[in-house]
Amino acid sequence: MKSRFPTVLFAVPMILILALPLLALLMSSSPATLIEGVQHPLFWDALLLSLWTATVSMALVVLLGTPLSLWMSRRTTRLSRALQQLVLVPIVLPPAVVGIALLQAFTPTGWLGGVLMSIGVQVPFTPLAVVLAQTVISAPFYIQSATVGFRRVDPQYIVVAETLGLSKSETLRRVVVPLALPGLVSGAALAWARAMGEFGATLLFAGNLPGTTQTMPLAIYMALENNIRVSIALAVFLAAACVLVLGLAQWLIPLSQRQRGA
């Protein structure tokens, strides 16, 4: 006989742990708090900086991560398996470690930073450093999702497309990428949200300079020292932006499948 015990009860503790912080944040904010946050001098600079750096880093991740994901999805060699583990490293490394590592690479006395400095490019403590930190931290989220997306494309579709006369690039553009799109879209949304939330690596590599490298998470941290209400308001807006983008991605994916009559 089928058990009547509602198994959903086992899921409740985890749901509570995940939902409680967000609920607490919402409950501790009010329209007055939000207005105060919006009017704070930190708010707009931090929001705009976060929005453009996260968008640029997502574009970089998609541009550079897609060929890598495609390559890894088609190979089962020892090298590709090792690379698959390697790209996950930024997920498991503490962001502060990534920040220090980036600083060492790009500091004017470092090997790469020295070369860049000689042509007049300074990376640390600039918006470029913000983008780089976000790119390194968020790339694994996209690459992982895109690799799975590409792997789900039945190889038979590729064979058929090529026998139909489509070149390799046409097959990629007209068959493989559209079929892998759910993985690519959700990966890009995850990467964007992760970039928006980046804190540790940005703080160490780009600093916390209002108007230049102070992103939303850093502004929350800074506001916390003086006025927790402003800090809460910033946090609510940041959470809303991330949830909105993830929701948008989740809405877009089934939309494309509904269109196909699924």
Added chain:
Amino acid sequence: MRWQLTVRYNTSGLLLDVDEQGVAPIVAIVGPNGSGKTSLLQTICGAVQPESGVLSVDNRVFFDASQGVTLTRQDRGVGYVPQGSALFPHLTVIENLLLPWRGTREEGLVVALDYLKELGCAELFHAYPMTLSGGETQRVAMIRALMRQPRVLVLDEPMAAQDVLARKPLRDFFIHHRCRLDIPLFFVTHDARDVVASNAYVLVLNGGRVVERGPVNEVLERTITEFSKQFFERMKG
């Protein structure tokens, strides 16, 4: 319409070892499950590459290991309908049909609509593959293979999902267009009626090797193996 299928390669535990040649325009490949029928078709369209051998169809060499010749899938000019048909799920029927078309879109639309009408499925024009039945999917995939303006047709169980009423029209359809285009046709089937109706040259595969071969009338007469006895049993009665 000379063809040569000399291939040898290991495919998931089965050693496909075939050495056949002939001039028949229609070749039916039959045999029990797992005998290598699909693998043989896949070598013709270039889905897999044999370790050694020669593949040539209608005086065009697709593959010759000793000469180092391997024609790309694009250059083979194969109209391939795989098992399950593999219509692209993100494209509508008409988008699937226009994908291989090399002329103008307007010409393509006219040709595609003519084919769809011929098979009685013009109403599927804007449908997505997921909304089609198995039989409709196969018919559309067959039309798509013809839209490629192929130099050889390779069909893997093209009528497996057809009901009794749709079977004959579809069979007549591909036999007619093969004749019109004057191109060779290789197909796999589990139904003796397809083999007899197309008056095909038969290759009976078992365990990766050809165990019987010849024009259908001759194979029908002598039926050496247990498989071909049972396969053609109904046709004799």
